[in-house]
Amino acid sequence: MAEQTAPPVIRDPGTPAKPDAAVVRDALGVGVAVGLSGFAFGVTSAGAGLGLLQTCVLSLLVFTGASQFALVGALAAGGNPFTAAAGAFFLGTRNAFYGLRLSQLLALPKAVRPFAAHWVIDETTAVALAQPSRRAARVGFTVTGLTLYVLWNVTTLLGALGAEALGDTAAWGLDAAGPAVFLALLAPMLKTATERATAGIAVLLGLGLLPVLPAGVPVLAAALAAPAVLWFRGRRASAAPGGAERTDRAAEAGPETKEDSR
Structure with a gap:
């Protein structure tokens, strides 16, 4: 069956095309900066009691930092493995929504999509969506994903080896490295x-x-914060004079007109 023609990416005609070199530079910056934090995951995972092979397999196959930190953090606190896995899975579901948007933006060949799906994470999504054209988005996604994947796994290995050499990570205070890096990335x-x-x-x-x-x-319970905040915003908008009309107009105009859009 012939491959269907992908819909074109619509951008502002006044926006100049971005050179590939600039896209690669930005993608490498993100990939290197975040990829180095795999060292903290290696240390945290080893401190939680996971072996070297288990730690490296997690980075190779899961490859989503927040979920990995959530999993080993729960295990380190003595949590049930199934509960820890549930928390990690919950955090990882956001990547499925990223994939829905990127599938339209990148329009990759079907043979490539299963491999590209493994690289659908916060950083690759952010870099791809920031580009003005489909070509630039593909370049940004690929360079960010490749750089981050390689560095994350290499530094995970180095962190796990370093933690084993040091012994008790709690005595060195390295057990706090994972949460500290996670908060630094989130803030x-x-x-x-x-x-x-x-x-x-x-x-x-x-x-x-x-x-x-x-x-x-x-x-898992902390995830209730999101629907609670959205419910409160909806009630406040409805209670304000003309709030319902403004909410409807904002919904029709699209997310770019809303106050909290990015």
Whole structure:
């Protein structure tokens, strides 16, 4: 069966084409900066009791930093493996939504899509969506994914080997490396009041429920922050004079006209 022609990427005619060299430079910057944090995951995973092979296989096959940190963090706290896996899976579901958008933007050949799907993560999505054309998006996605995947796995191996050589990671304070890196990556992404409110409520829920729930469950409960914030925003918009009309107009105009769009 002949491959269907992909729909063109519509961009502002006034936006100049971006040279491939500029796209590669930006993609390499993101890939190298984030890829080096695999060292923290290797240390954290080894400190949680996972072996060298288990740690490396996680990075090779899972390859989504937040889910990996959530999994080993819950295991380190003594959580049930199934609960830890559920929390990691929940965090990883966001990549499925990224994939829906990228499948339209990149329009890759069917033979390549299963391999590209493994690289659908926060960083590759952000770089691809920032590009003005399909070609630039493909270049950005590929370079970011390749750089990040290679560096993440290499630094995971080095971190796990280093942790085994040092022995007790808690004695060195390296068990805090994973959460510290995760927070450092997350903080710059909170650009709007809604995002900051959601993150704040999630932290309060997670910390508040930590003493009373099994390890791994608080992170699942923290996810309730998002629907709670959205519900509150909806109620406030409806209560304001003409709020319902403004909400309807914003929905018709698209996400780019909303206050918290990026």
